[in-house]
Amino acid sequence: MEMVANFDAIRRTLDAQREFAQSLSLRDWRFPNDNPDVPQQEHTPSWPEANSLKSATMEAARTLGRVASELRYAQREVGWDYLGPKELSNITRILKKVLASMLWMESLVQVSRRIPRLASEMEGIYREEEQQKWCWALEQRRRPTEQLIQAMKEGLEHSMHILRLGRARAVPQSDIEANRVHASSHLEEMIERFLQGRQDPLKTWLSCTDINQSSEVPTVMESSLISTARRILDLVKYADSKVDDCTMNKKRLVLPTWKQMKKWFWTSLSREDQELDYYQYSRRSGTVKIYLGDVLQTSTDPEHLLPQSTWERIGDNFRRGFNFFGSPESVFGFRVAVATMAVSLVAFLRNSQHFYIEQRLIWGSIMIAISMAPTVGSAMYGQSMRVLGTFIGMVMSYINWYIVDQQQAGVLVFVGITMFLSHYPLIRFPTHSVPPIVEMVTVMLIVGYALQVKKVGVIFSESNGQAYHDLYILSPYRLATVVGGIGVAFLFTYFPSAATVKNCFRRDLASLLYLLAHYYRSVYTTNSLLVNGLAGDHSDNKSLGRVLEEARTRVLAKEIVLLQAMEQHSWFVHWEPTIGGKFPRDAYNKLAEHARNVLQFSATLIEIADSFHLAGQMSSQPWVEDIRRLVTSLDLKSHEVTSLLMTLSGAIKTGNPLPLYFKAPKIRLPTELLAAAAPDASILSAENSSEPAFSAIASMDITMMALQDDLSQLLSGTKHLVGELNLLTDIVPSKELPADVDSILAREKRD
Numbered sequence: 208m209e210m211v212a213n214f215d216a217i218r219r220t221l222d223a224q225r226e227f228a229q230s231l232s233l234r235d236w237r238f239p240n241d242n243p244d245v246p247q248q249e250h251t252p253s254w255p256e257a258n259s260l261k262s263a264t265m266e267a268a269r270t271l272g273r274v275a276s277e278l279r280y281a282q283r284e285v286g287w288d289y290l291g292p293k294e295l296s297n298i299t300r301i302l303k304k305v306l307a308s309m310l311w312m313e314s315l316v317q318v319s320r321r322i323p324r325l326a327s328e329m330e331g332i333y334r335e336e337e338q339q340k341w342c343w344a345l346e347q348r349r350r351p352t353e354q355l356i357q358a359m360k361e362g363l364e365h366s367m368h369i370l371r372l373g374r375a376r377a378v379p380q381s382d383i384e385a386n387r388v389h390a391s392s393h394l395e396e397m398i399e400r401f402l403q404g405r406q407d408p409l410k411t412w413l414s415c416t417d418i419n420q421s422s423e424v425p426t427v428m429e430s431s432l433i434s435t436a437r438r439i440l441d442l443v444k445y446a447d448s449k450v451d452d453c454t455m456n457k458k459r460l461v462l463p464t465w466k467q468m469k470k471w472f473w474t475s476l477s478r479e480d481q482e483l484d485y486y487q488y489s490r491r492s493g494t495v496k497i498y499l500g501d502v503l504q505t506s507t508d509p510e511h512l513l514p515q516s517t518w519e520r521i522g523d524n525f526r527r528g529f530n531f532f533g534s535p536e537s538v539f540g541f542r543v544a545v546a547t548m549a550v551s552l553v554a555f556l557r558n559s560q561h562f563y564i565e566q567r568l569i570w571g572s573i574m575i576a577i578s579m580a581p582t583v584g585s586a587m588y589g590q591s592m593r594v595l596g597t598f599i600g601m602v603m604s605y606i607n608w609y610i611v612d613q614q615q616a617g618v619l620v621f622v623g624i625t626m627f628l629s630h631y632p633l634i635r636f637p638t639h640s641v642p643p644i645v646e647m648v649t650v651m652l653i654v655g656y657a658l659q660v661k662k663v664g665v666i667f668s669e670s671n672g673q674a675y676h677d678l679y680i681l682s683p684y685r686l687a688t689v690v691g692g693i694g695v696a697f698l699f700t701y702f703p704s705a706a707t708v709k710n711c712f713r714r715d716l717a718s719l720l721y722l723l724a725h726y727y728r729s730v731y732t733t734n735s736l737l738v739n740g741l742a743g744d745h746s747d748n749k750s751l752g753r754v755l756e757e758a759r760t761r762v763l764a765k766e767i768v769l770l771q772a773m774e775q776h777s778w779f780v781h782w783e784p785t786i787g788g789k790f791p792r793d794a795y796n797k798l799a800e801h802a803r804n805v806l807q808f809s810a811t812l813i814e815i816a817d818s819f820h821l822a823g824q825m826s827s828q829p830w831v832e833d834i835r836r837l838v839t840s841l842d843l844k845s846h847e848v849t850s851l852l853m854t855l856s857g858a859i860k861t862g863n864p865l866p867l868y869f870k871a872p873k874i875r876l877p878t879e880l881l882a883a884a885a886p887d888a889s890i891l892s893a894e895n896s897s898e899p900a901f902s903a904i905a906s907m908d909i910t911m912m913a914l915q916d917d918l919s920q921l922l923s924g925t926k927h928l929v930g931e932l933n934l935l936t937d938i939v940p941s942k943e944l945p946a947d948v949d950s951i952l953a954r955e956k957r958d
Contacts (some may be wrong), residue, residue: 209273210295211372216267217361220309223256225356227316228428230256232345242848256315264313271306271765274299283471284463289371289454295899298370301442302399306433307814311906317804318913343876345425351404354433358397359436362443365390369446369455382686391443398436405429427909430902434818489704499718499765535706539581542802543735546699550692550937570685571692578696584708584779586700589641590693591782596642600649601682607654608678615658625650681855708783709790714777716795717860719769719802722762723809729759730809734816766806773799787808791928798924801917808914815906847872851918855925864937871922874915877907
């Protein structure tokens with residue numbers, strides 16, 4: 208079950224977080240690059256703990272994506288189990304919050320790698336004595352951090368056991384009741400002890416150094432750990448509540464709700480790619496086009512005004528038919544039909560019909576229909592895998608038939624062993640399922656036909672019009688028809704025009720940046736609502752905060768699918784023949800990576816605001832007003848960032864150059880804004896280092912520092928791809944320009 212795999216991935220991520228926290232005190236934060244001509248990456252020391260944390264967190268995100276992908280099917284099933292659709296949805300919602308908290312820690316990895324470089328750009332100096340104090344502060348927190356992480360792992364194990372996920376241990380009922388009380392209270396006690404124990408080391412550390420990005424790292428790390436612990440505590444309490452309401456007492460008949468049945472009916476008539484596990488699906492079925500219409504409400508038609516009369520409404524609905532037949536799916540379906548009929552047409556002609564049936568050309572027609580894909584790269588991959596599977600099946604057919612001297616009992620035994628062995632790669636590598644499936648089909652087709660001939664004879668076997676061939680002839684014959692069908696499919700993949708993976712990569716990257724602009728803006732709207740207390744009751748489905756959260760979650764799910772799609776596009780590019788200049792794969796991968804970082808940092812800001820909101824409800828300190836002034840100051844810059852992302856999306860989608868002298872907005876750090884908006888803000892002092900607001904500001908400070916860096920990298924990378932508007936060279940042919948045009952333009956810019 209994917210939910211069990213997600214629990215295991217969370218445990219591994221917690222172990223990686225512990226190792227990462229231990230490595231912070233041993234890392235040298237002084238940036239050693241004194242040569243500006245040498246790339247800074249070559250001087251950055253390796254950090255295996257950080258790499259392990261990133262890999263573990265991404266694995267937790269992938270397993271949670273598979274949970275969300277399978278949840279919609281679990282909600283529609285009829286079963287006999289403890290947990291129903293409502294319970295599974297609630298558990299998944301809590302797991303998403305746990306992942307958001309862990310992404311907070313993973314974003315700290317991204318920030319920590321950049322601190323030396325960004326600090327050197329801001330003329331920050333890491334002195335030897337500051338390094339020693341840094342190590343001392345982190346060493347003081349090593350033991351409490353390990354204890355808290357261990358308590359979180361115990362809470363996860365307790366939740367799995369209570370919810371009966373995975374293999375349950377045989378534990379007496381009395382021990383279960385005692386452990387229920389102990390699990391939640393122990394985790395609460397560890398959180399409170401961790402909060403109390405961090406005050407003195409932090410105050411001592413901050414009183415000896417300036418408040419900068421390096422001094423904020425321990426605060427942010429501990430805040431993310433506390434947030435993760437509180438989310439896991441919510442999971443433990445929810446699991447205990449299912450025992451209290453007798454849900455886990457016995458299994459029951461689980462039926463889908465009427466709401467889920469209606470939702471299933473309508474989604475069966477529409478696209479359902481919001482929670483798609485793209486990574487696994489695309490390897491089986493080729494490139495999938497991701498649509499944005501189900502998460503955006505901006506589907507305006509610039510060529511048509513809104514219909515006003517009845518006839519206009521009828522005509523508007525009539526136009527949808529043209530859109531349907533002109534859609535990329537319809538064009539692809541027509542292409543597949545033409546390719547299939549190019550071979551199947553032989554079966555409808557009187558003089559060639561007998562040849563088509565006798566020589567089994569239908570195998571080629573079937574292979575054409577199932578091996579074509581919307582893009583060249585995915586089609587080449589699928590066609591190559593089918594040829595490989597057929598070849599392996601041919602070899603295994605020889606082994607199964609001739610190694611036992613064609614004895615039926617021995618053949619059946621060897622066929623069974625072949626099927627058993629073929630399921631190993633099918634289960635071990637589910638994303639590469641095509642070769643083992645085709646291999647098993649080929650073995651059953653060839654060996655099964657040979658057994659049929661031995662049983663009923665050649666005359667009855669030829670009664671369907673197909674000529675008899677011995678197995679040593681039929682096996683390569685099968686391979687030949689498959690290769691012939693693949694060849695026709697390859698021809699029609701390129702003819703009359705080719706839809707390349709490169710074009711899909713560019714289109715999906717533009718869509719990702721477009722959605723990212725909406726998501727980034729929604730982050731600041733949500734933060735403002737939370738901080739100002741306008742979000743409403745979160746338990747009310749109609750409250751503004753809850754509605755905005757659901758909409759933001761839909762956008763986030765679509766962006767995760769787009770990120771998976773671009774990862775697969777980058778992989779499929781290797782299978783696609785390059786005609787002309789090379790595809791800038793590395794440049795697109797870097798842009799996708801920077802966009803993923805912006806998305807992650809934006810999600811981190813939501814988690815920071817949410818944790819501050821929970822802490823602010825329990826206190827009335829003056830720093831609450833300081834944070835509100837800070838969010839108000841940040842709101843204006845969010846418009847500039849949104850405009851930047853929209854502009855980059857349009858430039859990548861159309862290929863048009865960026866505006867002249869277009870620059871990324873300068874995002875001032877929260878500490879700078881708060882100092883300017885509230886010079887007397889006491890929260891910036893070391894005495895308040897244990898306050899939730901201090902952690903919130905420190906977390907926002909280093910997160911937005913890295914966010915600014917990624918936005919600048921996005922802009923420079925896009926300029927490298929599409930160029931920058933040049934009013935002179937864009938309208939004057941290059942051969943008519945003087946030789947010293949570059950120096951003239953450089954002098955003109957200086958003037």
